[in-house]
Amino acid sequence: MSEDTAAAVAKEKAPAVKESGLSALLGSAAGRNTGLVVALVLLCLGGVVTAGDRFADVDNLLTILRLAAVIGVVSVGMTFVITGGGIDLSVGAIVALSSVWATTLATQGLANDIHWIVIVLTALLVGGACGLVNGVLIAYGKVVAFIATLASLAAARGLAEIISNRKTQIVNVPGFTAFFDASVLGVPVLVVIFAVVAAGGWVLLNRTTFGRRTFAVGGNPEAARLAGIDVRRHTVMLYSLLGLCCGLAAVMLIARTTTGSATHGGLYELDAIAAVVIGGTLLTGGRGTIAGTVFGVLIFTTLSNVFTLNNLSISAQAVAKGAIIVVAVLLQQRLARRSGA
Amino acid sequence: MSEDTAAAVAKEKAPAVKESGLSALLGSAAGRNTGLVVALVLLCLGGVVTAGDRFADVDNLLTILRLAAVIGVVSVGMTFVITGGGIDLSVGAIVALSSVWATTLATQGLANDIHWIVIVLTALLVGGACGLVNGVLIAYGKVVAFIATLASLAAARGLAEIISNRKTQIVNVPGFTAFFDASVLGVPVLVVIFAVVAAGGWVLLNRTTFGRRTFAVGGNPEAARLAGIDVRRHTVMLYSLLGLCCGLAAVMLIARTTTGSATHGGLYELDAIAAVVIGGTLLTGGRGTIAGTVFGVLIFTTLSNVFTLNNLSISAQAVAKGAIIVVAVLLQQRLARRSGA
Amino acid sequence: MTAPALLSVRGVVKRFPGVTALGGVDFDVRAGEVHCLLGQNGAGKSTLIKVLSGAHRPDEGEIRWRGEVVSFSGPTAAMRSGVAAIYQELDLVAGLSVADNVFLGHELSTAGFTHRSEARRRTRALLDRLGHPDISPDRDVGRLSVAHQQIVSMARALSLDGQLLIMDEPSAVLDPDEVRVLFGIIRELTAQGVAVVYISHRLAEIREIGDRVTVLKDGRTVATGLDAREVRTPELIGMMTGRVLENVFPQRKPVDPAAPEVLCVRGLTDGDRFAEVDLTVHAGEVVGLAGLVGSGRSEILETIYGARKSAGGTVEVDGRRLRRGSVGAAVRAGMGLCPEERKSQGLLLDQAVYRNITVSSLSAFASFGFLDDRAERDRARGLTEALDVRPAGVERVVRGLSGGNQQKVVLARWLLRECRVLLLDEPTRGVDVGARSEIYELVRELADSGVAVVIVSSEVEEVLGLADRVLVVREGRVVHEGPADEIDESRVLDLVMEGHAA
Amino acid sequence: GNTPQDTGGGNQGGGVRVANDEPGEKVVIGFSAPAADHGWMAAITNAAKAEAGKYSDVELRVVEGTNDVNLQISQVETFINDKVDAIVLLPFDGAALTPVALKAMKAGITVINVDREFDSPFAARSTVLGDNYGMGVSAGTYVCEKLNGKSDAVVAEIAGIDSLPLTQDRSKGFADALSGCGLKVSNRVAAEFTVESGERAAANLLQAAPKIDAIWNHDDDQGVGVAAAVKNSGRGEFFMVGGAGSANVMREIQADNGPHKATVIYPSTQGADGIRLARLAVQNKSLGDLVEVEVPRQVQLYAPVVTKDNVDRYLPTAFES
Numbered sequence A, B: 001m002s003e004d005t006a007a008a009v010a011k012e013k014a015p016a017v018k019e020s021g022l023s024a025l026l027g028s029a030a031g032r033n034t035g036l037v038v039a040l041v042l043l044c045l046g047g048v049v050t051a052g053d054r055f056a057d058v059d060n061l062l063t064i065l066r067l068a069a070v071i072g073v074v075s076v077g078m079t080f081v082i083t084g085g086g087i088d089l090s091v092g093a094i095v096a097l098s099s100v101w102a103t104t105l106a107t108q109g110l111a112n113d114i115h116w117i118v119i120v121l122t123a124l125l126v127g128g129a130c131g132l133v134n135g136v137l138i139a140y141g142k143v144v145a146f147i148a149t150l151a152s153l154a155a156a157r158g159l160a161e162i163i164s165n166r167k168t169q170i171v172n173v174p175g176f177t178a179f180f181d182a183s184v185l186g187v188p189v190l191v192v193i194f195a196v197v198a199a200g201g202w203v204l205l206n207r208t209t210f211g212r213r214t215f216a217v218g219g220n221p222e223a224a225r226l227a228g229i230d231v232r233r234h235t236v237m238l239y240s241l242l243g244l245c246c247g248l249a250a251v252m253l254i255a256r257t258t259t260g261s262a263t264h265g266g267l268y269e270l271d272a273i274a275a276v277v278i279g280g281t282l283l284t285g286g287r288g289t290i291a292g293t294v295f296g297v298l299i300f301t302t303l304s305n306v307f308t309l310n311n312l313s314i315s316a317q318a319v320a321k322g323a324i325i326v327v328a329v330l331l332q333q334r335l336a337r338r339s340g341a
Numbered sequence C: 001m002t003a004p005a006l007l008s009v010r011g012v013v014k015r016f017p018g019v020t021a022l023g024g025v026d027f028d029v030r031a032g033e034v035h036c037l038l039g040q041n042g043a044g045k046s047t048l049i050k051v052l053s054g055a056h057r058p059d060e061g062e063i064r065w066r067g068e069v070v071s072f073s074g075p076t077a078a079m080r081s082g083v084a085a086i087y088q089e090l091d092l093v094a095g096l097s098v099a100d101n102v103f104l105g106h107e108l109s110t111a112g113f114t115h116r117s118e119a120r121r122r123t124r125a126l127l128d129r130l131g132h133p134d135i136s137p138d139r140d141v142g143r144l145s146v147a148h149q150q151i152v153s154m155a156r157a158l159s160l161d162g163q164l165l166i167m168d169e170p171s172a173v174l175d176p177d178e179v180r181v182l183f184g185i186i187r188e189l190t191a192q193g194v195a196v197v198y199i200s201h202r203l204a205e206i207r208e209i210g211d212r213v214t215v216l217k218d219g220r221t222v223a224t225g226l227d228a229r230e231v232r233t234p235e236l237i238g239m240m241t242g243r244v245l246e247n248v249f250p251q252r253k254p255v256d257p258a259a260p261e262v263l264c265v266r267g268l269t270d271g272d273r274f275a276e277v278d279l280t281v282h283a284g285e286v287v288g289l290a291g292l293v294g295s296g297r298s299e300i301l302e303t304i305y306g307a308r309k310s311a312g313g314t315v316e317v318d319g320r321r322l323r324r325g326s327v328g329a330a331v332r333a334g335m336g337l338c339p340e341e342r343k344s345q346g347l348l349l350d351q352a353v354y355r356n357i358t359v360s361s362l363s364a365f366a367s368f369g370f371l372d373d374r375a376e377r378d379r380a381r382g383l384t385e386a387l388d389v390r391p392a393g394v395e396r397v398v399r400g401l402s403g404g405n406q407q408k409v410v411l412a413r414w415l416l417r418e419c420r421v422l423l424l425d426e427p428t429r430g431v432d433v434g435a436r437s438e439i440y441e442l443v444r445e446l447a448d449s450g451v452a453v454v455i456v457s458s459e460v461e462e463v464l465g466l467a468d469r470v471l472v473v474r475e476g477r478v479v480h481e482g483p484a485d486e487i488d489e490s491r492v493l494d495l496v497m498e499g500h501a502a
Numbered sequence D: 001g002n003t004p005q006d007t008g009g010g011n012q013g014g015g016v017r018v019a020n021d022e023p024g025e026k027v028v029i030g031f032s033a034p035a036a037d038h039g040w041m042a043a044i045t046n047a048a049k050a051e052a053g054k055y056s057d058v059e060l061r062v063v064e065g066t067n068d069v070n071l072q073i074s075q076v077e078t079f080i081n082d083k084v085d086a087i088v089l090l091p092f093d094g095a096a097l098t099p100v101a102l103k104a105m106k107a108g109i110t111v112i113n114v115d116r117e118f119d120s121p122f123a124a125r126s127t128v129l130g131d132n133y134g135m136g137v138s139a140g141t142y143v144c145e146k147l148n149g150k151s152d153a154v155v156a157e158i159a160g161i162d163s164l165p166l167t168q169d170r171s172k173g174f175a176d177a178l179s180g181c182g183l184k185v186s187n188r189v190a191a192e193f194t195v196e197s198g199e200r201a202a203a204n205l206l207q208a209a210p211k212i213d214a215i216w217n218h219d220d221d222q223g224v225g226v227a228a229a230v231k232n233s234g235r236g237e238f239f240m241v242g243g244a245g246s247a248n249v250m251r252e253i254q255a256d257n258g259p260h261k262a263t264v265i266y267p268s269t270q271g272a273d274g275i276r277l278a279r280l281a282v283q284n285k286s287l288g289d290l291v292e293v294e295v296p297r298q299v300q301l302y303a304p305v306v307t308k309d310n311v312d313r314y315l316p317t318a319f320e321s
């Protein structure tokens, strides 16, 4: 039977790839996310009208993307956890702890002696390990995700403070900075990383058994169990994946700020969850969209960019932000309903 | 039939009341919350062992209760919203906005001219109105609660900043301060308020049609709707109730600090949700316990108090806090499982 | 048949906190046979299925598979050994497509990447085989009707290519036409040597498709290996229930022609699934709606009840017109609805039985909003005893009840309210023979006390046996209306399927 | 020993040794400050601890830093219950902590108010203040001098947490000083005193203003992020003035290879000063170099401008953020 399959697959691969190609992807993503796209376009229009060239400038757009990159990577990971029926409040703290651990004098020493990749690996390792702990607590310890990750939040921040002695750790590893400061065909490396993570996340969620199982685990864990999925192991993998994303985000943040700090990643949990949810992923699990999340992240970053370009006071920004969020969601609903999705 | 029922009700009222009396209440609450009680007792033991009389002192216990009071009132309201299947991230911002609005020069002028109760009413009105807006957005606008209240969070804080011009507003209404600074039989008024709210909340959730409908709406909104419950109206009432609690909490905070400020209530959303969830209320709705919430609040505040008494390093506190939360939850689960609940 | 047992079960025990669901079950299944499991609601059939398919671990007992003692570590292990199950509670994942659900857990993939078009193609083939070219493999399962979800579950079970196929009440949501297709497939499979364990509360089906029968009562085997065609019905019912039942449908009283019109529906249209429905029900009358799955009967009921907004037409109760799209108004006017999907539309699964029963009558138990908890329990207890809900105990959480008993809880809710109009959508789905006649009894009593009853059922026999008047619905239109005793089953089927490629 | 022990912390609290350092009666001091969510605030607590460690007669109790005034009030209540001798309090919100500080004073406890001022003169025995308005003035004056009459100069401001009164004081001082030379702030953004928020705010600001002549950034910890954003943008047409005076920024000024040309000090040693004052007040000692018999009611710290020329003098007491 598996040979059959292989043959059939081989035969059908070409058209399948064609159909699921970029245009189809964009098409379907845009279709399901009409409201978000419209909201983003309106926002950009607002930017152009109020700030003209200062908004529509390539540099500015790259700035928006660069700002979106760090929280974007976390949000992609968060999309998996939420789709799988979970939640993680500790992401900001994990980013902080990873950033601190990856920039201690010891790590930087190793990085200078061996290769700057040591910093990256340390951050990924720390992030992944934190995610693993979260996952095990939740899946095997049966601690409610909200509480387990709230506890991790406190513990990871505390640990970050202890390790860093609450000091901002400045990075002096030339290779590291040079690598992440560079651009690829004019696109900053950080933005490239975000794009790769988003694309990878999309493929993982929509084109692999891991992704299918994530939907099942989040949508109906009992059904998933009956279908033979090891729900607990899968849950651990989801949190570990998010932990890795946090580690990567820490690397990006280190590159952006040239520092590791226990204060990094403040309130990332709210930002990431907000981006994911506004993107259309169900907080109750079982339904999730990476494209939506990316739009969600872009909407929030563009919003603060436009505000800043307009020199708006912080208080007015807050009020406007509240109103715009509601409008965006209502828009998304109305448009999604109309298109029957 | 309704006459039959009424007759039956009349006949059986007496024993029912007897059975549901205080001892039964405490018994059942303690039964279901064994783990929490044990955690709290262990924490207190820890306090006594490490700080001796300094912990077990009446003044110190009142300090804990006074600290618990403000967030406690918010958490009781939050228990309703979460039991009803919702979530509210805007509570801290509503507390801030209510506190600011109730302490503007204009309001204080009225309070001095008419009666200090004007301050209280203003706070309740503002809080209730914010809750109403949240409820309407969620129930009728169909905006996901997480996003709707996140938007309210931003907007309410922004508004509070605008109204207060980002200045802390000092209260100069002698009657107000005098009333709330007083004690009833040695118990501070703030603590009395918390006790009344908790008891009232318990009755409302467990002994009234409103409470029963809350469970139904949170447990299965579609079934509740088909059972004839006006789910949307009920949802609006839940958020309004929480808004009122926030208004009341604002009054208490004004009394405690003699100020209104846009920075009041920072991160109350996390504290309140954590207390509610650790207390055993399901984040997915349909199951909720006021007694659990009260224990949750007390656990967190006692923890802070014990830390304060022990002069622990701040970062170590955070790590310990994380660990203790997890242990408390595991304890609660094991003990609850054993007692078959 | 003297073939050795493919599966043999000895002394299986399964306990839940406070309940022993299985207290010693023995039976054998041979290759190529259809082995039927019979038993009252709560007898332990579904639990047994879950034990066999690796979803539950037995506390005691021995399971032999192809002669060897096995202990499945989980559903995957069972599937690998060739055991496939269709569960009663339709455990599919809403939000995933039909094809994804069919292959969930055994995805077609290379290095973790799914072969979507292949999965779609195979799903298409399975659905065609099940007589449903109308279900798209790409459709979100959450948007399918229960009946179609049942078909998807079957496709899923077939996709596993098992040696033993276990079906827990597959026919409950199917119409006769579909049951016929299902039986065709079962025969095909058994001819290839596949064994089928088949659960149903419909004895007629057992006779038609079954080879041997095992009867469970209170978690124990009371008889096993009976010949499905030989064994007599009263004997079976006696073994299941421990009593003798006659005369399933209660005697009809002639409806008083002068009785007032309680429910009056005129030109009801929803602009999509049905149009121009007229329906009048007098006090004391039972009106049955017959039709195929998907013909729009549920939508009609839900629209009458205000749970869906109508596009046109009126609904009156006792001459007073109801506000459109308001369940509250309908309930206040004395209407009650037993919805079709008890799990998602009917029950508060994690709450006590009594709370599920009183939820629609809370104000009757309250003064100034304060509830009399004890009165609630007492009334609920009375009803659950009358309906024989098992295990007894109104404090039990509904989730732990068997499917049929859950159905009774929903019924009890409206019995408690003493409605003017009762709308019953598949009220006996999953209910055992004993309880069924109790429910019929109750419906009749209600009608006799002046309630107007509308009942939707996919079992034509039930509609004809219970109703005074029958409406046949086809594709959202009423195509026939007349007294129940002037029409027979085959005529109804003809009307139902007219123009339907059967 | 009766001399202050060197904690090895090195650069905190320059402190000359005086007779006052002789150990006296034992003093229990409670210390409470906002959450250490940025470098300056972390340094405040570190400095206080280090200072207390120098005295054998001081027992310091440090409680969890918090931005919840309710919690901070209860911490002070606990100190009162504990009958500590003195409380050094950096309130999250001065006005909000006033009632409980009054209560402490009434209970006979010496309260030393640091950084954010109470709204009642009776709430503290002494107050140690930075000069927020003065900080703005110093920064503005420096910018004016540096721009030297350039009337169309674009001046940008990156403020700290905007909801704090001290931020508003700083901005006001800055605006007032600028108007003295005919300039005004053309672009203003607010960050949250953290590196990350500084980077984010600056990245957006640099897009908002295509050409800038000078930037004043309120806080040097967030300034590390601002500098990173500047570096990333490749822009260099402007100079930057920092705030608070972190060692990181001072080293940059010293090296003269980044945008920072100056910073305005807002001493993070306030906490340490608070500890010293509390000890002296409780022990009834006077302030060393003053003729006064008593510890003064208020000490307002000076906000000098640090440039390449004088950085060597300030670097040793600068805070490591």
Ligand SMILES: Nc1ncnc2c1ncn2[C@@H]1O[C@H](COP(=O)(O)OP(=O)(O)OP(=O)(O)O)[C@@H](O)[C@H]1O
Pocket: C016, C017, C019, C020, C021, C039, C040, C041, C042, C043, C044, C045, C046, C047, C048, C088, C390, C391, C399, C400, C401, C402, C403, C404, C405, C430, C432
């Ligand atoms: N998860 C569970 N927790 C507690 N009790 C359970 C659970 N599952 C089943 N039971 C109990 O086990 C018994 C057998 O239930 P089961 O679902 O097997 O009955 P059934 O024969 O399938 O009934 P039906 O015909 O109504 O589907 C019932 O008493 C039921 O209440």
Ligand SMILES: Nc1ncnc2c1ncn2[C@@H]1O[C@H](COP(=O)(O)OP(=O)(O)OP(=O)(O)O)[C@@H](O)[C@H]1O
Pocket: C134, C143, C144, C145, C146, C147, C173, C273, C291, C292, C293, C294, C295, C296, C297, C298, C299, C340, C426, C456, C457, C458
């Ligand atoms: N042939 C079909 N075409 C489209 N949708 C269908 C079809 N059959 C069923 N459905 C879906 O099934 C749902 C249920 O259909 P409906 O409630 O009208 O069936 P019914 O006549 O009540 O049958 P049942 O007895 O199974 O409930 C509909 O909302 C519709 O989405």
Ligand SMILES: O[C@@H]1[C@H](O)[C@H](O)CO[C@H]1O
Pocket: D038, D040, D041, D115, D160, D166, D193, D218, D219, D220, D243, D244, D266
């Ligand atoms: O918290 C603030 C900032 O850290 C500033 O840089 C110095 O003053 C403190 O009050």
Ligand SMILES: [Mg+2]
Pocket: C045, C046, C047, C088, C168, C402, C403, C404
């Ligand atoms: Mg069953």
Ligand SMILES: [Mg+2]
Pocket: C294, C297, C298, C299, C340, C425
């Ligand atoms: Mg139907």
